[in-house]
Amino acid sequence: MLEDTTAIVTGASQGIGREIATTLADRGAAVSLAARSDGIYETADKIDHDRVLPVETDVTDEQSVESSIKETVAEFGRLDCIVNNAGIAGPTKPIEEVTRSEWEKTQSVNVTGAFLMVKHAATHLRESDRGRIVNIASISGKRPLENRTPYTASKMAVIGLTRTLAFELGEDDITVNAVCPGATKGPRIQDVIERQAEQLDVSYEEAKRQVFTDDVALGRLTESEDVAEMVAFLASEQGRNVTAQDLNVDAGTVWY
Structure with a gap:
């Protein structure tokens, strides 16, 4: 349980970020919801207790x-x-x-955004007796994706x-981990599959099968709840x- 924990979740306006924020809140955490979109207010409405703070953040x-x-x-x-969850899919096209x-936009959101969050949170995390950093990466950070x-x-x-941060902050008892989701159900992955289908000149279902489920041990997409x-x-x-x-939550796509 997380009753004595205060967490900030970036990208909390929808999808995986919203699911993470509501799950932490369900466990008792006070949660700050950070995102550019006003979807953070919808996320706040889904949380039962009043220890929730929407903060519009870029x-x-x-x-x-x-x-x-x-x-x-x-x-x-x-x-x-x-929880550094904010991220964008970037383009789907040949190099x-x-x-x-x-x-630069993809690196700015996905990498620099996490760096800035840790930079300005580190002092507070060092003062905590339960400092935690969770970065949402991807199995795509471990294997090629055309x-x-x-x-x-x-x-x-x-x-x-x-x-790197795990060793830099470990002396203050701060844990730092990455969660690597596989292809996760939702609007973002649907858009990616549609663009892959265009690139491969195949149907949506065929692109989904070829790119995301053919080589998955359980043969299915990941659910945001699992992450x-x-x-x-x-x-x-x-x-x-x-x-x-770096912990995979991917229905058995990557084994390292």
Whole structure:
């Protein structure tokens, strides 16, 4: 249970981020919901207790990140856990067609956003007796994914960031882990499958099968609830000795 934990979840306006935020809240955590979209207010409405704070945040803007963390600490008096979930899929196209702006935007949200959150949360996490950082990476950060160079490179960077921070912050008893979801049901992956279908010139179902489920041990997509449960475990006392890990939640797609 997480009754004495204050967490901030980025990208909490929809999808996996919303599921993570509501799951942590269900376990008793006070939760700050950080995202650019006003969907954070919808997420807040799904949380039963009143220890919830929607904070409009752009993770690529350092001033916005710093302000959101200060607001969270002012509201709840502490910060114990950050979940770096904010991310974008980036373009689906051959490398020759990827623009520099597309590359930089993908890195800015997926990597720099996590860096900025940790930079401004670290002091508070060091003061906590249960400091936790959970970065949402992807199995795409471990294996090739055709026509997704900006995204896969960004998720590899998130894994590297995770491992480095685990050793930098470990002396203050802060755990740092990455959760690597497989293809997870929702609007984002639906859009990716549609674009892959266009690239491969096949149907939606065929692209889904070829790219995402053919080589999955359980033959299915991941559910956002599965990812949220792993995050809740890592945020809890039960996860106190798990750190510097990148943990797959992918129905059996990647074995490393």
